[in-house]
Amino acid sequence: EPEVTxxxxxxxxxxxxxxxxxxxxxxxxxxxxxxxxxLGQKVEFLVSFYNNEISEKSEIFDxxxxxxxxxxxxxxxxxxxxxxxxxAMYFCASGGTSGNQxxxxxxxxxRLLVL
Amino acid sequence: GQNIDQxxxxxxxxxxxxxxxxxxxxxxxxxxxxxxxxxxxxxTFLSYNVLDGLEEKGRFSSxxxxxxxxxxxxxxxxxMKDSASYLCAGNTDKLIFxxxxxxxxxx
Numbered sequence: 612e613p614e615v616t617x618x619x620x621x622x623x624x625x626x627x628x629x630x631x632x633x634x635x636x637x638x639x640x641x642x643x644x645x646x647x648x649x650l651g652q653k654v655e656f657l658v659s660f661y662n663n664e665i666s667e668k669s670e671i672f673d674x675x676x677x678x679x680x681x682x683x684x685x686x687x688x689x690x691x692x693x694x695x696x697x698x699a700m701y702f703c704a705s706g707g708t709s710g711n712q713x714x715x716x717x718x719x720x721x722r723l724l725v726l
Numbered sequence: 727g728q729n730i731d732q733x734x735x736x737x738x739x740x741x742x743x744x745x746x747x748x749x750x751x752x753x754x755x756x757x758x759x760x761x762x763x764x765x766x767x768x769x770t771f772l773s774y775n776v777l778d779g780l781e782e783k784g785r786f787s788s789x790x791x792x793x794x795x796x797x798x799x800x801x802x803x804x805x806m807k808d809s810a811s812y813l814c815a816g817n818t819d820k821l822i823f824x825x826x827x828x829x830x831x832x833x
Contacts, residue, residue: 644820644821646821652825653813653823653824653825653826654769654813654815654821654823655823656820656821656822659819659820666819667819667820669820702768702769704821713774714759714771714774715759715771715821716771717761717768717769717770717771718768719767719768720767720768
């Protein structure tokens with residue numbers, strides 16, 4: 612069964628450093644998302660991406676964040692200058708094989724720790 | 727505004743039935759998802775209700791009432807492996823999650 616994959620599984624970085632989190636969505640899906648979950652808190656929407664552009668973003672997704680689909684398979688989240696409060700689990704999700712977004716399937720996540 | 731409410735914790739006994747409730751106030755609502763999340767893992771899809779009524783899928787069923795802004799997840803014949811958090815999420819083209827209900831199943 613196809614699944615969303617993410618790399619790395621864990622990332623430790625120093626405050627102020629740039630990180631890139633990578634995702635390979637399910638191959639025939641058209642909608643891509645990033646969510647984050649701070650330890651002990653709820654899953655929060657960051658950004659959605661469709662047709663090679665951002666379709667919606669949350670207040671969390673400020674100028675320090677960017678997303679890219681550099682080729683036909685990868686979907687990346689970049690944090691330009693990490694802050695302590697960026698420490699969280701970051702989940703990529705994909706969904707929708709036609710015009711409908713439908714069910715979103717989540718990847719295993721990248722645990723980011725900012726020191 | 728967007729708001730999803732569900733109980734924080736529930737406990738149940740192996741073999742029993744448990745119902746996890748969720749109420750929501752969301753604008754642009756398309757439907758309601760239930761996900762299961764084990765500690766340290768990703769949410770895994772359980773069900774998606776768009777229309778009012780009950781959707782049954784094996785031991786799990788989900789109900790939606792759009793007029794009441796209410797949903798529940800029903801888990802039957804509970805097993806120890808069902809101990810997890812159950813996340814209610816409103817679909818507004820993005821998912822708005824509740825805080826999750828942590829279910830503990832005891833032998």
